[in-house]
Amino acid sequence: MKNARLLLMAFLGAITLNSCGDSKKENEAEDATHADHEMHMEGEEMHEMSQEMDHSAMTAEMAFKDEKMAAVYGHYDHIKTALVKSDAAEAQNGGKMLVDALQAAGGKEDAMSAAQKIAQSSELNEQRTAFSDLSSAVEEMMAGTLSSGAIYKQYCPMAFEGKGGYWLSSSEEIRNPYYGDKMLKCGSVRDTIK
DSSP states (O other): OHHHHHHHHHHHHHHHHTSOOOHHHHHHHHHHHHHHHHHTOOHHHHHHHHHHHHHHHHHHHOEESSHHHHHHHHHHHHHHHHHHTTOHHHHHHHHHHHHHHHHHHTOOHHHHHHHHHHHHOOOHHHHHHHHHHHHHHHHHHHTTOEEESOEEEEEETTHHHHTOEEEEESSSSOOOTTTGGGSTTOOEEEEEEO
């Protein structure tokens, strides 16, 4: 029972760490760090558990008519999450998986080109530029593919030196892939795909 409470505290602390925050959230994060230390769990294990729960929530809320399109969106979301975390290597991995998924789904040429650029680049700014093109192409592909749930089209006016940039998300909550933790919550929901 005590271990279950510690695990719950550590998990809640990990979720809190993912939010921008005020001092209350920082205090909760410190408490989570202490609980995490007591349980001798690595930070990465907590992060992976949090990611798995986020992905489970996404798939529970969204259902696609076509499993190939579900795979395309899943790999797109993988890239977006990596860019939010400013993780170029993981974005590159996601790009490679998306190329395969697009080939299987008979994806559009512009989507394929953008995914290949991400897969071939280890430079975060190049990946983010290609991701903007990818977002436009994937948005067109997603129209009419959901049987339930919603995809949110989000926009950051400051991306690309004030030109702005769109992306798709399974959550209304803003997590900016163009700036990552520098401006994590910069943006707004502009449209919904159902």
